[in-house]
Every structure is written in structure tokens, then in C-alpha cells.
Amino acid sequence: MSTHDTFTQYVLPTYGRFPIVPEKAKGSYLWDDQGKKYLDFCTGIAVCSIGHCHPKLVSAIQDQAAKLMHCSNLYEIPQQAELAKTIVEDFVQTPGKVFFSNSGAEANEGLIKLARKFGNAKPASNGTPRHEVITFRNSFHGRTMGTLTATGQDSIQNGFAPILPGINYAIYNDLDSVKAQITDKTAAILLEPIQGEGGIFAATKEFLNGLQALCIDHDLLLMLDEVQAGFGRLGHDMAWRAIAPNVKPDAISWAKGMGGGFPIGAFWVSDREISNGVTLSSQLGPRTHGSTYGGNPLGCAASLAVLAEIKNSKLNDNVLAREQQIKEAVAEWNHPAIAEFRGKGLMLGFALNADTMTTAEGVTPALALVLKLTEKGLLTVPAGAETLRWLPALNVTEAEVAQALDLLKQALDELTA
Template sequence: MSVHDTFTQYVMPTYGRFPLVPEKAEGSWLWDDQGNKYLDFCTGIAVCSIGHCHPRLVTAIQQQASKLMHCSNLYEIPQQAELAKTIVENFVKIPGKVFFSNSGAEANEGLIKLARKFGNSKPSTDGTPRPEVITFRNSFHGRTMATLTATGQDAIQKGFAPILPGINYAIYNDLDSVKAQITDKTAAILLEPIQGEGGIFSATAEFLNGLAALCKDHDLLLMLDEVQAGFGRLGHDMAWRAIAPDVQPDAISWAKGMGGGFPVGAFWVSDRAISDGVTLSSQLGPRTHGSTYGGNPLACAASLAVLAEIKEAKLNDNVIAREQQIRATLAEWNHPAIKELRGKGLMLGFALEPSAIKTAEGVTPALALVLKLTEKGMLTVPAGAETLRWLPALNVSQQEVEHALALLKEALDELAA
């Protein structure tokens, strides 16, 4: 039985999978079971942040697996403590505490629970709890019931009614729409610094600074979903600092690239005081939250290796240089099929001109381009119907980017309407 037939018979059809069977990978390259070689600018959707099978990551996993893979969070796991310290002191650089999960959806669930707990601890003036969170249209926060509710896309929520109460949607980069959603029941605002699945739309500095001011004025939490954008993806340790460096968030979620391919997620909560002698980070105490696997020794060893490589190899500098290289080349092309390049760092979205791209019936312009690039030996991913997304490894080379751009130009020219 072929891999395709086995999938069809035994695996739930939750993904529209491409007809490609991965077999091995190294750095920015992946090979399928037929021996075909691909330049990987998808990287597991921003997961393999230091490339496939990086020796530092492989060694860390092997060494830790030979000693201790898992133990209960009832005990003090040294790798977890070290990773939390690394995140707080070397990346966030604001006093706070970290909870470890296994995925971005779990991390965002934690932020939603934090907002509910805060809204109960700091109720409205009449003493009633504040259970509501403002999120944004076109956002994506996960596929659990709470996070698909937080996701401002009807297509993600379709078929799961009734969605959970307590989420209100504003318009991204529109402060007036946020103000209109704030009531005496609002506890927090949750947003992505760059909307990933929604099409690679970046928040403006004015918008992020404005949200911070609204949160201060109304005693709300400012919570950032950096699951796709964090840990160097935008050329900065933290994604929000690439946009509005003076903002002081109350909580941040991560996953994807922080493990380099090993499943790990986390969220950070500020140590700031919310009342006399009470900190925000103390809100989720014993019996309020937990995870069987979150923060296990193996996951933490993997993440420590990835974060160390990002810092020591100065990958933020490479991310910024490669973005400049891509933007300079596109400016030279002035290609009619590309309307604009959105995003920052190596989280980039090529906004396509639909009328300039030939597509088959039922195929979006972005998907047509993804399929054409796959034929040419390059892996990419759409971000909506009319946006091609690039998420290469943070250590992708100048030569690999040159090759990717050449393939993109060939594909666009061949699809020209």
C-alpha cells in the first residue's frame, strides 16, 4: 500500500496534503522518497528555525534522551528552569515568569485563561467579573475551541457552533474599532504583531503603541501571540520590538521556531503588580493550570540549543540582511504579478495580482504559485488565496535566497496571464 493510500484509509483528512513524501532534510534542503531535492522556504511553517537537523539541536536531543526524556512537573526540572531564565533574561528582558506547553494553541489557551483569571481578580466597578477578550478579524490563534473562537475567521469557526462566549472582534490596525469594543466586561486584548495565516499583515507602530495606551487607561492586559513571529523570525529577539520597541506587553505566547522542529510551546507573564502585593504572574498558581508534557527535559534541552544558536550565531543579523536582499531584488524586478511584499524579517508575504496569474478552475493564485514552485524544486506555503508566504530558516544563506528568487521569477513568468 502506498503512503497516499495509507493516509487515505487511516489518517483523518484534516489537511489538504500535497503529493510529496518527505524522507530526509538538512539545513535549508529537503529530499522526498523519490530522491527529489527541494529548497525549503516553508520549514514546517516557521518551525525549523535553525534549519533541518542542525547538529547542535540533534546533539542536544540525543544527549538528553540518553539521560532523561520525561518526568512529572511535580518536580523541579533543571532544564525547564534554565530555559525559563534564558527566555526572560536574554529574550523578553522584562521581569516575568514562563509556563511551558507543547504547542501554540496550548500557549494561547493559557493566555485566554490568564485574562479570565485577571478579570475575576480585578472585576468591574460594580464587582462583576470581566471575562471578555478583544481579538481581531483575520487573526489566527489555534484550533482548540477557545483559540478558534479567538481566531477572527469565519472559515475556521464554521461547523463548530456555538463558539465560546467572551470574545469580541475588532479591526486590525484600527484603534477606533478597538475602542468601540471595550466595555466594563473587557479584561484583555490579544493580537499577533504580524497576522500570519491571515495574509502576513503587520501591525503598525502607532497601532501597537495605541493599544498599550488603551490597556493602561482601562486596566486591560496586552497579550501578544508570537507563535509564528517570535524568537528571531522578524530579525529581533521578540517580534513586537521589530515594530514598537517601547511597548511593554503583559503576556506573550510562543511555539513553532522555539524548538527548531521539536514540539514545545510557552507563554510568559509579567511580574508587574496588579494590586498591593499581588503580581500578574502569580495569577495562575497551583490547581489553576498545568501540562503533563509541557516543559519536559527533552523539549527544554532542544529549545535551549535552538535559542543558544540564534544568539551565538547572530541570526537576527542574517534575517535582516536576507530581507534587505529580497526587497532589493523585487524592486529591480517591478514584476506585474507582485503587488507588494508584506511582513518583516523572514516572515514575508508576496501579495499577488490575481489578474496577472493563470490559474486552473478552483485553484487560487497563491496555490497555483506554490504548485509551480514545487515543480521547480522549492517548498513554500500560501497565506490566504492571494499571498505567497516565505518562512525560510533564520540561517538561510545569501546564495540560497538568490536561488529562491530565481525560481520565483521563473514561476511567475511561466504563470503570467
């Protein structure tokens, strides 16, 4: 039985899978079971942040697996303590505490629970607990019941009614729309500094600063979803600093690239005082939240290796250099099929001019381009119907970027011929 037939018979069809059977990978390249070599600018959707099978990551996993892979969170896991310290001191650089999960959806569920807990600790003036969270249209926060509700896309929510009450949607980069959603029940605002699945739209500096001011005025939490954008993806330790470095978030979620391919997620909560010596981070105490696997020794050892490589090899500098390389090339092309170039760092979007492209019936412009690039040996991923997304490894080389640019231009030329 072929791999395709086995999938069809035994695996739930929750993904529209491309006809590729991965066999091995190294650095920025992946090989399928037929021996075809691909330049990978998808990287597991921003997961393999230091490339495939980086020797330092492989070694960290092997060494830790031979010692201790898992033990209960009822005990003090030294790797977890070290990773939390690294995140707080070297990346967030603001006093706070970290909870470890297995995925971005779990991390965002934790933020939603934090907002509810805060709203109970700081109720409305009539004593009623505040429970509402403002999120944004075209956002993406996960596919659990809580996070699909937080996700402002009907296509994600369809078929799962009734969804979680207490989520209200504003318009991204529109401060007036946020003001209109604030009530005496509002406890927090949750957003991505740059929307990934929604089409690679970055928040403006004015918008993030405006949200900060609203949160201060109305005693709301400002919570940032950096699951796809964090830990160097935008060329900065934290994604929000690439946009509005003076913002001071109350909580941040991560996953994807922080494990380099090993499943791990986390969220950070500020130590700031919320009332009479009580800190925000103290709101999630014993029995309020948990995870069997989150923060186990193996996952933490993997993440420590990844974050050390990002810091020690100064990958933020490489991200910014490669971003500039891509921007300059795209500007020089002035290609009719590219309506707009969006994004920051190595979280980039090519908004496509559908009117210039020839695609098969029922195939979106972004999917048509992804399929064409796959034929040519470049792995990419859509971000909506009309945007191509690039998420290469943070240590991708100048030569690899040049190769990807050449393949992209070839594909665009063929689709617009």
C-alpha cells in the same frame, strides 16, 4: 500499499496534503522518497528555525534522550528552569515567569485563561468579573475550541457552534474599532504583532503604541501571540520590538521556531504589580493550569540548543540582511503579478495580482504559485487565497535566497505568460 493510500485509509483528512513524501533533510534542503531535492522556504511553517537537523540541536536531543526524556511537572526540572531563565533574561528582558506547553494553541489557551483570571481578580466597578477578550479579524490563534473562537476567521469557526462566549473582534490596525469593542466586561486584548495566516500583515508602530495606551487607560492586559513571529523570525529577539520597541506587553505566547522541530510551546507572564503588592504572574498558581508533557527535559534541552544558536550565531543580523536582499530583488523586478510585498524579517508575503495570472479553475493564485514552485524544487506555503508566504530558516544563506528568488521569478513569469 502506497503512502498516499495508507493516508487515505487511516488518517483523518484534516489537511489538504501536497503529493510529497519527505524522507530526509539537512539545513535548508529537503529530499523526498523519489530522491528529489527541494529548497525549503516553508520549514514546517516557521518551525525549523535553525534549519533541518542542525548538528547542535541533534546532539542536544540525543544527549538528553540518553539521560532523561520525561518526568512529572510535580518535580523541579532543571532544564525547564534554565530555559525559563534564558527566555526571561536573554529574550523578553523583562521580569516575569514562563509556563511551558506543547504547541502554540495550548500557549494561547493559557493567555485566554490568564485574561479570565485577571478579570476575576480585577472585576468591573459593580463587582462583576470581567471575562471578555478583544481579538482581530483575519487573526489566527489555533484550532482548539478556545483559540478557534479567538481566531477572527469564519472559515475556521464554521461547523463548531456554539463557540466560546466572551471574544469580540476588532479590525487590525484600526484603533477606533478597538475602542468601540471595549466595555466594562473587557479584560484583555490579544493580537499577533504580524498576522501570519491572515496574509502577512504587520501591526503599525502607532497601532501597538495605541493599544498599550488603551490597556493602561482601561486596566486591560496586552497579550501578544508571537507563536509564528517570535525568537528571531522578524530579526529581533521578540517580534513586537521589530515594530514598537517601547511597548511593554503583559503576556506573550510562543511555539513553532522555539524548538527547531521538536514540539514545545510557552507563554510568559509579567511580574508587574496589578494591585497592592499582587503580581500578574501570581494569578496562575497551583491547580490553575497544567500540562503533562509541557516543559519536559527533552523538549527544554532542544529549545535551549535552538535559542543558544540564535544568540551565539547572531542570526538576527542574518535575518535582516536576507530581508533586505529579498526586498531589493522584488523592487527591481517590479513584476506585474506582485501587487504588494509585505512582512518583516523572514516572515514575508507576496500579495499576488490575480488578474495577471493564469490559474486552473478552482485554484487560488497563491496555491497555483505554490504548486508551480514545488515543481521547480522550492517549498513554500500560502497565507490566504492571494498571498505567497516565505518562512525560510533564520540561518538561510545569501546563495540560497538568490536561488529561491530565481525560482520565484521563473514561476511568476510562467503564470503570467
